[in-house]
Amino acid sequence: MHMIVEYIRYQVPEARSADFEAAYARAAVPLAAAPQCVDYELSRCVDEPDSYILRITWTSAKDHLEGFRGGEHFKAFFAEIRPYVEQIEEMRHYERTSVRGAGSSVPTLYDWAGGEAAFQRLTEVFYAKVREDELVGPLFAHMDPGHPKYVAMWLAEVFGGPARYTDERGGYHHMVTQHLGKAIKEPQRRRWVSLLMDAADEVGLPDDPEFRAAFAGYIEWGTRIAIGNSQPGAQPPMQAPVPHWGWGVAPPYIPNP
Numbered sequence: 001m002h003m004i005v006e007y008i009r010y011q012v013p014e015a016r017s018a019d020f021e022a023a024y025a026r027a028a029v030p031l032a033a034a035p036q037c038v039d040y041e042l043s044r045c046v047d048e049p050d051s052y053i054l055r056i057t058w059t060s061a062k063d064h065l066e067g068f069r070g071g072e073h074f075k076a077f078f079a080e081i082r083p084y085v086e087q088i089e090e091m092r093h094y095e096r097t098s099v100r101g102a103g104s105s106v107p108t109l110y111d112w113a114g115g116e117a118a119f120q121r122l123t124e125v126f127y128a129k130v131r132e133d134e135l136v137g138p139l140f141a142h143m144d145p146g147h148p149k150y151v152a153m154w155l156a157e158v159f160g161g162p163a164r165y166t167d168e169r170g171g172y173h174h175m176v177t178q179h180l181g182k183a184i185k186e187p188q189r190r191r192w193v194s195l196l197m198d199a200a201d202e203v204g205l206p207d208d209p210e211f212r213a214a215f216a217g218y219i220e221w222g223t224r225i226a227i228g229n230s231q232p233g234a235q236p237p238m239q240a241p242v243p244h245w246g247w248g249v250a251p252p253y254i255p256n257p
């Protein structure tokens, strides 16, 4: 899949702008229903209110030109915007480059949680519980004394803090080797999660719904991957970046063909 961004610049006289926006609000319904459309946004120029830019991200240029234009949603979409075709000044596909990313207007989960100290407190309390637990304790019988600290470094990095696990502890590769062959069972994973959530309450991690949903989302994801990687014969990738987790929603997993 090779995403492509389409920009359409319109010049719409002030007298028609309200109708234009209303037409696009209606056109957006079939557009959003098209499986070739990733997202879209119509914005209006502040300095020259006659200028509009419509940005549509498509799953690929071919999907746009063949899939969407030849598909079931195009007719309804085009019927709405047809009166404005003559107002188009530019309509082209743009290739995304690697220069993109999120800014800092939204705090990281790491900052929201309280930074490094918060994760250190969390894992100290958590592994004290783990050690005592009859279901998961035995897996950790030979745990490295530094383990709570290392996992705190991992979590901090995942949630947007400094890359200390990568820089000081061997990164993803080291983590994955630690789970190989452990043959973790589902009830053990569940207990691990449950003890971690107890620890989160005990050390007073923020308990607002948004933070906890994102936190639990990563933990559900990560523990399920750990189970898979720990089974006999598993062959997980041995090199990968440490994952980064934010406030958003994880997209569906589609394996590379």
Ligand code: HEM
Pocket: 136, 139, 140, 142, 143, 144, 147, 150, 151, 154, 169, 174, 175, 178, 179, 182, 184, 188, 189, 192, 218, 219, 221, 222, 223, 226, 227
């Ligand atoms: C989100 C889920 C998980 C994360 C982020 C995680 C993270 C880690 C990390 C970073 C290490 C290596 C620490 C080091 O640098 O030495 C590790 C080791 C280990 N993990 Fe996990 N883990 C997860 C899930 C689990 C689960 C569900 C289990 C079992 C129920 C488990 C059992 C172990 C064990 C037994 C070790 C080796 C400990 C030792 O002997 O030192 N992990 N984990």
